[in-house]
Amino acid sequence: MMEGFRSTGSTRSWRSASKCSTLSPARADELFFADGAHPDTVAHAKTYCSTCPVKAQCAAWGAAINAEFGVYGGVPSYARKSLVSLYRQAHPDENTAALSEDERFTRFAEWIEKDPSVIGQAIHHASHSHNRAYWRRKRARVVSVQAGDIELNGIIRVADIEPVPGRCVQLTLF
Template structure:
């Protein structure tokens, strides 16, 4: 079954990959480079610098953008978005499994946003359901055409397998409950025939 719908939802509040305009609105913007390095790229045991950096990030208006940038680019050092590198590890470890539908919707609206493996797979599946061509999807994701063709072929197999068995369980349930096996109704005739045939063949062999 295929559905083609119109997406009239508002544009997600996500920045493109090349959009760094949020830098100038950060609380750390204009800070002396030596002081910024000491606070945000501190030594491992400099807890005082960590605390001061987090106080600076607490009131930053672009703290979320800073965090998203660090996670999307897998930055594994320094304080970004008010979190240290160790505190960002859970997000970095599960980055490929992240499924943010705001990013999926933004991608369909032409925004150049970072997509995880799960989000890109969702985009491919929805594009196939919408009847998009591989060339259009490749242009949308700025990806290799042959690679997109392979992904859309895999998506087609997955969706066809899903549609092939869609509703079979409901159809079986609609027909009523299946009768339970009763020992009195089970016929063991074929079992006897097989047994007699086996005995006869063994007798001939003897």
């Protein structure tokens, strides 16, 4: 629970300077870990983080620990992979997987502090990818075809789906 924001035995000086350090654990969980379920909460967390004096370190920590959920330093989970990808593009000879969490944190934090715009770039790239996938799913059409049909617009061979005479098969077309 809130490992990225509360001390769990190892102290990090930047954590005590964070805006969220004064929040109760329940409120912090509600604000930073409602990821995906409540998009407005994610937006609120990003806004909350925008004025935090240690948002770069927090974003770096989220990337360093490969946090799967939550908003760290204004970076939601869907954008963290993009942030790490941008780092790897900027440092192609570095194997971050071989580094400890603390070493990754230090490298990511220094990189973000040198160019804070990488956070916005990562969020923009991830949002664009997410939106494309959303609209692709939204435009998908479900069609029913009779099992045993040979071809559907040359795209798929329905006969490859073990035809059962008299039964319909539903396919999703993108």
